[in-house]
Amino acid sequence: MTEQPTSPGEAAPRIHVAIVEDDLGFRSALERALRAAPDMRLAGTAGTRAEGIALLQGPPVDVLLVDLGLPDGSGIEVIRAAARQWPSCSIMVSTNFGDETHVMRSIEAGAAGYLLKDSSQARIVDEIRSLASGGSPISPIIARQVLAHFRQNAAPAGAEPAGDEPQLLSAREKEVLDFITKGFTAVEIAKLMGLSHFTVRTFVRRIYSKLKVTSKAEAIYEARNQGLLAQ
Amino acid sequence: MSPRRQAGRLLSRIAAALLAATAALAALSAWSEGEAHTHAPSLHITEVEWQVLNAPGFSAAPPTQDSASLPTAWQPVDLPHAPPVSLLRQAAAAAPGTTRTAWFRLSTQGLAAAHGPLVLYGARVRTDGTVAVYADGQLVHTAQQQGPLWNSSRTPLWVPLDQTTDGKPPREILLRLEHTRASQVALSSLWLGPADALSWRHSWRHWLQLELPAMFSAAFLAVGIFAFFVWFRRRHRTAYLLFFVLAATSFLRGLHFYIGFPIANDWFAWLTVNSLFWLVLTVHFSLLLLHRRRQPWLAGTLIAATVLMGLLTLPVVATLPNTPKVTPLIYVMAALMGLVVALAGGINAWRGRSGEAMLVSAGVAMCTAFGVGDWLLQNNFISPEGWYLGAWTNAITFSIFGTLLYRRYVGAIVEVERVNAGLAERLLAREAELELSHQRLRAVERRQMLSDERQRMMQDMHDGLGSTLISAIRSVEHGGMSDAKVSQILKDCMDDLKLAIDSMEPVEADLLLLLATLRFRLEPRLEDTGVALLWEVRELPTLPWLDPSSALHILRILQESVANILRHTRATEIRVGTAVEGDGVQVTITDNGQGFDVESALAQASGKGLHNQQRRAQMLGGRVAWESGPAGTRFTLWLPLESPHRTP
Numbered sequence: 001m002t003e004q005p006t007s008p009g010e011a012a013p014r015i016h017v018a019i020v021e022d023d024l025g026f027r028s029a030l031e032r033a034l035r036a037a038p039d040m041r042l043a044g045t046a047g048t049r050a051e052g053i054a055l056l057q058g059p060p061v062d063v064l065l066v067d068l069g070l071p072d073g074s075g076i077e078v079i080r081a082a083a084r085q086w087p088s089c090s091i092m093v094s095t096n097f098g099d100e101t102h103v104m105r106s107i108e109a110g111a112a113g114y115l116l117k118d119s120s121q122a123r124i125v126d127e128i129r130s131l132a133s134g135g136s137p138i139s140p141i142i143a144r145q146v147l148a149h150f151r152q153n154a155a156p157a158g159a160e161p162a163g164d165e166p167q168l169l170s171a172r173e174k175e176v177l178d179f180i181t182k183g184f185t186a187v188e189i190a191k192l193m194g195l196s197h198f199t200v201r202t203f204v205r206r207i208y209s210k211l212k213v214t215s216k217a218e219a220i221y222e223a224r225n226q227g228l229l230a231q
Numbered sequence: 232m233s234p235r236r237q238a239g240r241l242l243s244r245i246a247a248a249l250l251a252a253t254a255a256l257a258a259l260s261a262w263s264e265g266e267a268h269t270h271a272p273s274l275h276i277t278e279v280e281w282q283v284l285n286a287p288g289f290s291a292a293p294p295t296q297d298s299a300s301l302p303t304a305w306q307p308v309d310l311p312h313a314p315p316v317s318l319l320r321q322a323a324a325a326a327p328g329t330t331r332t333a334w335f336r337l338s339t340q341g342l343a344a345a346h347g348p349l350v351l352y353g354a355r356v357r358t359d360g361t362v363a364v365y366a367d368g369q370l371v372h373t374a375q376q377q378g379p380l381w382n383s384s385r386t387p388l389w390v391p392l393d394q395t396t397d398g399k400p401p402r403e404i405l406l407r408l409e410h411t412r413a414s415q416v417a418l419s420s421l422w423l424g425p426a427d428a429l430s431w432r433h434s435w436r437h438w439l440q441l442e443l444p445a446m447f448s449a450a451f452l453a454v455g456i457f458a459f460f461v462w463f464r465r466r467h468r469t470a471y472l473l474f475f476v477l478a479a480t481s482f483l484r485g486l487h488f489y490i491g492f493p494i495a496n497d498w499f500a501w502l503t504v505n506s507l508f509w510l511v512l513t514v515h516f517s518l519l520l521l522h523r524r525r526q527p528w529l530a531g532t533l534i535a536a537t538v539l540m541g542l543l544t545l546p547v548v549a550t551l552p553n554t555p556k557v558t559p560l561i562y563v564m565a566a567l568m569g570l571v572v573a574l575a576g577g578i579n580a581w582r583g584r585s586g587e588a589m590l591v592s593a594g595v596a597m598c599t600a601f602g603v604g605d606w607l608l609q610n611n612f613i614s615p616e617g618w619y620l621g622a623w624t625n626a627i628t629f630s631i632f633g634t635l636l637y638r639r640y641v642g643a644i645v646e647v648e649r650v651n652a653g654l655a656e657r658l659l660a661r662e663a664e665l666e667l668s669h670q671r672l673r674a675v676e677r678r679q680m681l682s683d684e685r686q687r688m689m690q691d692m693h694d695g696l697g698s699t700l701i702s703a704i705r706s707v708e709h710g711g712m713s714d715a716k717v718s719q720i721l722k723d724c725m726d727d728l729k730l731a732i733d734s735m736e737p738v739e740a741d742l743l744l745l746l747a748t749l750r751f752r753l754e755p756r757l758e759d760t761g762v763a764l765l766w767e768v769r770e771l772p773t774l775p776w777l778d779p780s781s782a783l784h785i786l787r788i789l790q791e792s793v794a795n796i797l798r799h800t801r802a803t804e805i806r807v808g809t810a811v812e813g814d815g816v817q818v819t820i821t822d823n824g825q826g827f828d829v830e831s832a833l834a835q836a837s838g839k840g841l842h843n844q845q846r847r848a849q850m851l852g853g854r855v856a857w858e859s860g861p862a863g864t865r866f867t868l869w870l871p872l873e874s875p876h877r878t879p
Contacts, residue, residue: 097732118725140747141736183747
């Protein structure tokens with residue numbers, strides 16, 4: 001199931017959103033925000049990890065919001081399962097502070113973005129829309145962490161698993177990250193690099209997916225090193 | 232008592248080995264001289280005829296000697312033959328004068344016809360004059376033409392006899408032994424037979440009496456020299472010096488046993504006699520070192536006797552003429568000294584419970600016994616067939632002191648190994664100790680760090696979040712605040728909290744990253760207000776001192792500035808810029824608001840925010856400044872590149 005990114009206002013296929021969240025306050029805030037957005041629809045809700053996993057058995061949605069601190073386990077598992085079962089779905093982690101440890105772990109598990117829970121309704125809708133259309137948000141500290149991650153893996157140690165070669169950042173991707181660490185916004189970066197600001201956000205999405213791949217490759221490599229996986 | 236028991240065990244082992252060696256030697260000698268040997272048809276001659284003639288002095292043996300031309304006063308005599316010597320008379324008649332010639336006549340009757348050359352073999356021929364052998368009247372062998380050599384009495388007789396022209400063995404053999412009037416000759420039993428049947432007797436005699444002891448003597452000296460060099464580097468180890476002196480005196484003493492060329496030097500004779508005394512004395516000092524019981528009287532007496540003997544026998548003084556005729560009496564003295572040393576050593580070893588001293592004492596006793604045996608043999612008190620064992624004293628001395636040296640050596644190795652093991656153990660213990668104190672230090676550091684961090688967070692909460700929340704609660708309770716205002720205050724609190732969390736993220740000394748984070752957090756608020764933010768930052772050098780604590784200070788200073796602009800001015804535009812300024816970096820925040828009177832604001836109580844900014848900047852070793860006019864305000868924060876004094 002594929003849905004083309006749509007612009008607001010157009011009477012076209014809606015953006016289906018599902019949420020795995022035990023915080024009822026945020027859930028209702030999201031419901032309000034989605035109700036106000038004509039192009040979006042809440043397709044499912046889950047309050048626990050188990051419900052979240054069960055939700056994945058149903059038809060895929062376009063954007064899945066996941067909270068990490070679920071009562072019966074970590075949302076990371078839901079993200080991982082969703083990335084596997086709903087490959088076309090954009091996963092978003094909802095977080096209070098957007099702190100590096102939460103966000104990086106989620107991205108490595110397969111998330112494409114994050115949503116600050118104290119965001120205004122308008123911003124929530126904007127973020128979901130941007131994510132559904134292939135863009136990703138990023139903060140300066142996350143950008144620095146991503147850069148550091150790829151710098152560490154620039155010279156991969158030992159034999160990497162064939163076919164899963166670690167993808168390196170392109171020069172332009174690096175440039176984007178660099179601007180972000182210096183405090184420039186997507187719009188400013190787009191201007192500086194002569195791109196559209198939407199392109200900048202899709203750059204970020206691509207960087208995230210590379211991060212996910214290298215993290216997976218590293219995990220496999222580590223597992224082989226420790227004899228957990230057969231050669 | 233383990234070392235003493237060990238010493239005892241060692242002693243018994245060595246004693247057993249010595250006993251076995253002596254027994255083997257005795258057995259060998261008995262076997263070699265015995266009749267049981269049936270190797271070949273050799274004639275063992277034990278009955279001869281002899282006579283002694285007076286002569287005016289030593290003369291060269293004539294090339295031929297017909298026995299018929301000699302007087303007919305032949306008397307039968309049994310071999311071995313050793314007429315008794317009167318030692319005192321011999322010593323008294325030291326003056327040279329007339330001599331005597333002893334003739335021995337041997338009949339070869341009974342000798343089976345044999346092929347190959349015949350030889351005459353005798354274990355010992357002793358005289359202080361010349362030796363000559365005639366076969367059927369023809370001179371076939373001479374020895375000691377210039378008087379006896381030092382090793383003569385130890386060198387067995389070996390005379391090859393040429394076949395006569397008719398191919399038959401000689402019928403009669405004559406021995407001519409010249410000697411001084413007061414001294415006596417000695418002759419062991421003789422063997423006549425084919426060379427290959429008798430050579431083993433001669434070889435064994437020669438090897439056991441001359442060559443083997445000489446080898447021991449040389450080996451002893453070599454080890455002694457080694458000990459000397461050890462002592463040279465370790466002067467306080469007198470035992471090594473003593474060992475060297477022992478080896479040296481033993482060697483000197485032993486020299487006369489082996490020297491087979493004439494040395495007509497009085498000093499050599501002096502050395503030979505006196506080295507025996509020195510040897511005994513050195514052994515005594517070694518014993519003192521072993522049993523550690525002082526015997527000043529005995530030591531003094533022994534030294535005095537040795538010195539006296541040395542002086543009396545000095546060739547230049549010649550109070551006692553050091554001649555073969557007098558020395559037997561001197562050797563009695565040496566034997567007595569050896570006996571005293573052995574006894575005293577034995578008693579003190581027993582009292583001092585020193586197995587090693589006991590071993591040495593036993594060795595001294597044994598060597599003394601050997602010496603006495605030699606003396607008896609030399610002076611015709613016992614059969615000349617016997618063995619000179621005196622030469623073996625070197626071997627005994629070497630074996631015993633070599634054993635002691637070996638024990639010291641092995642002991643030193645064991646000690647070094649033990650010390651090394653102890654050292655390794657101590658090192659391990661120290662390492663463990665170090666690790667423990669390191670762990671303690673780390674724990675203290677961790678506690679300190681936690682405490683610092685807690686203090687920092689408490690301070691921050693107290694100044695910011697805490698007081699804002701308290702005033703919000705109060706306002707809500709009194710109902711004097713709109714919902715929008717409460718929401719605004721809570722959003723401010725949320726921003727405070729986010730910045731506090733951001734300050735703990737690793738920024739890697741990058742001030743720009745910190746500014747970027749601030750912008751990222753404040754952007755939504757700015758968007759709401761509609762104020763434009765112009766980002767005009769430049770690359771900055773890193774600030775190595777930038778840790779979470781100072782990061783939070785910087786964030787708070789700048790947050791306050793932006794908040795002030797939003798709160799108190801009607802600015803539509805904020806510019807944020809960075810620059811390198813002197814030996815520091817500068818962050819400027821410029822607005823286009825209406826400005827304010829900096830001095831009066833600082834003077835007022837409401838200027839608390841500004842004072843907080845100043846205080847925080849000072850803590851970082853930096854400073855803040857405001858330039859305000861009607862066209863706007865320019866706030867600058869200057870921070871040093873390196874922080875010379877940092878107060879947390």
